[in-house]
Amino acid sequence: MAEREPGESAAARRLAQAHAARFRRYTGGDPLAPPVDLAEALDKIGEQVMAGYSAERAMREYLRRGSEGRRGLDDLGRRVSERRRELLSRHKLDGTLEEIKQLLERAVLEERKQLARDVDLDDMERSFAETRLENLPASTSAAVNELSDYQWRSSEAKADYDKIKDLLGRELLDQRFGGMKQALENVTDADRQAVSEMLADLNELLEKHAAGQDTPEDFDDFMSKHGGFFPENPQNVDELIDALAKRSAAAQRMLNSMTAEQREELFNLSAQAFGSPELMQQLARLDQSLQALRPGEDWAGSERFDGDQPLGLGEGAGVLQDLADLDELAEQLSQSYEGARMDDVDLDKLARQLGNEAAVDARTLRELERALRRDGTLRRDSAGRLQLSPKAMRQLGKTLLKDIAQRMSQRQGERELRQAGAAGDLSGSSRQWAFGDTEPWDIPRTVLNGIRRRSGDPAGRLIEIDDVEVAETESRTQAAVALLADTSFSMEIDGRWVPMKRTALALHTLISSRFRGDDLQLIGFGRHAEVMQIEELTSLEASWAKGTNLHHALLLANRHFRKHPNAQPVLLIVTDGEPTSHLEPDGDVRFSYPPHPVTIAFTLRELENSMRLGAQITFFRLGDDPSLARFVDNMAKRVDGKVVAPELDDLGAAVVGSYLGSRSWSSDGGAAGGFNDWGGWGGRGYWANG
Known part of the structure; x- marks a missing residue:
C-alpha cells in the first residue's frame, strides 16, 4: 500500500484521485495540416489597406472574419455568446433545495409507515409523533430545523434525514472547492475533522498573508498537510488565493442570482451542515478573507436563470464560473481593447467551453498573427503605427501581377508576364557575366568555359563565376x-x-x-x-x-x-x-x-x-x-x-x-517583341487614337 502523507484524509485522497491526470484526446489540431497561408492573408489585408484601413485594423478585420474553411474571431465570439445563453436558458438554481425537500419528504413518509407498523408503540406517543409530522412548517428549512431533535423510529427515515446534513455540508464545500461533493460521499467523522482542520489552517494562512506575516515555509507546511484538497497544485500562496477567490466569487454570484426566498431557505438550512454551524462559520471567514485579498473579482454580479434543469450549489458555482470564463473569452475574442493580441486568448478555457475544434481555430489565428509580425509582413513606422512592409508590398504586387497576366492572356491570347523578356530579344551572341546582369545564361558556352579551364586544373570546380556567359539581347530604350x-x-x-x-x-x-x-x-x-x-x-x-x-x-x-x-x-x-x-x-x-x-x-x-x-x-x-x-x-x-x-x-x-x-519598341522605332499590338479590349473598352 502506498505510504500515506501526514494529515492526509480519505476525502483528500478521493478528491486528488478524481482530478488525477488521464490520457486525453489530442488537442493540437490536424498534425498533417499545412502551415498558415500568409499569401491569402496578405491579399485580404492588402485589400483593406488600399481601401483606407490602417494595417493594424486590416489585420484585425481579417482575423475577425476568418477565411474560407477557417472560422474567424467573430464566429468564435458568436459561439461563446450562444454557449452563455444556453447555460442560462437550460438551468435553474434550486437543485440543492429540491434535493433536500425530496429527502425530507421521503424521511417523513418512511417514519409514518414505521409508526403505522409499530404495534407496541404507546397510542399517545404514536399520536404525538404523527401530529408533529403532520404539522411541519411548509418551509423546507423550517421543517428540517423542527425535526432536529426528533427521535426517529425508522432507520431508513433517520438515514435520509442525516443525508440532508451531509448533503448541505458537501454542497457548501463544493461551492468553494470543486469536486468536494463527490469526494465526501459517505463522509466519515474523520473526513469531517480533516475538512475542519483544513479550513482552520487555511483561514489562518490567509489572515497571516493579509497582514504580511506569512512566509513561503507557511505555505509549504500547509500544502504538505492539506495538499490533497487542492488538485490544482498551486505553487505559492497567490496562486492558491487566485483559484479560491474565483470559485468563492462564483458562489457569491450564485447566491445573488437566487430569489430572496431561496436565499432565506439556504441561509436557514446552512446551520444544519454536518450537524453544526461550525462549517458555515469557517466558510464565512474564508469568504471574507478572499474578498479582502481579491476585491477585483466580481462579488456583486448576478445572472438570470430561466431553465428547468436544477443545479446544486457546487454545480451552480461551476456554471457561474463558466459564465465568467465565457465573459472573459468574449472580451479576448473581441480584440477591441488597446494592445490586443491573439496571445491574450486563453486556449484552455476556449477548449473547455467550446471544444477542441474551436481552440484549434483560435490557435491557427494566433499563429497567423505571429507569422505576419515575425516574417516581416508588418512593421511599425517611426510613429509606432503598423504598416505593410516593403516585403509585403512586393508579395502583394506579385499576386496582382499574376492576376493581371491571367486577364491579359484571356483577353489578348498573349503570354503571361513572367514569360515576357525584360531585356529585349536575343541577338545570338554572348558575353561574360557582370554584376547586375539579368540576362539568361548561355548554358553551352558556360559549360564549355568550365571544361576548358579544368583541362589545366582537373581538381578545380566544374563551374566558376568567371566561366559564366550571358546571352546578349537587343538594347531597349530606357x-x-x-x-x-x-x-x-x-x-x-x-x-x-x-x-x-x-x-x-x-x-x-x-x-x-x-x-x-x-x-x-x-x-x-x-x-x-x-x-x-x-x-x-x-x-x-x-x-x-x-x-x-x-x-x-x-x-x-x-x-x-x-x-x-x-x-x-x-x-x-x-x-x-x-x-x-x-x-x-x-x-x-x-x-x-x-x-x-x-x-x-x-x-x-x-x-x-x-x-x-x-x-x-x-x-x-x-x-x-x-x-x-x-x-x-x-x-x-x-x-x-x-x-x-x-x-x-x-x-x-x-x-x-x-x-x-x-x-516594346526599340530606339530605332522597330518592334522588339512583347505586347505591341493592342487592337481592343474584347468589347469591354476601346482605344481612341489621336
Missing part, C-alpha cells in the same frame, strides 16, 4: 514613367479607390522587378498633386477636398521627364473626372466647377509640354460620363495620345498593357 492617379473623393464614392491603388502597386512591382532600368514616379492628384512612394499611395485615405488638379500633376510629371533626358517618357493618366482646379503662378490652388476655361487652358498647356518632351500619353477614363468622354477624347487628339475606357476589373491589365506596349 523609360521614364509617370503614373498620374486621380485621388479625388469621387474615386472613393464610385468604388474606384481600391482598383486604382491595385493598379499602381502592380505597375510598381512590374517595373521594380522586371524593368529595373526604367524610372517610375507615382503622382496622386486631388485638390493638389504630390509625388508619392508606393507605401504612401496604397495606404492613402480618401479625404473630402474639392478639386481634380491634373494641371499640378502634369507639372510634376514633366519635371520627372526632364530629369531623365535620355529616357523615353511614358505618361499614364487614370482619372474619373474633368480638371476642376489648377495651380496659380503664386502656388495657390484655384477651384471651379464646372471647370473654368483658365483651368482647361493651364492643363492643356502642360499636356502639350509633355508631348513636346516626346511622351507617349495614355488616358484611362473611368466611368460613363459623356462630357468626360468628350473632354478626354479631345485632349488625347491634341497630343496624339490614346484613350482607354476599361471596366474597373480591367484597369490594372489596361495600364500594365499600355506600359508594356510602350516598352
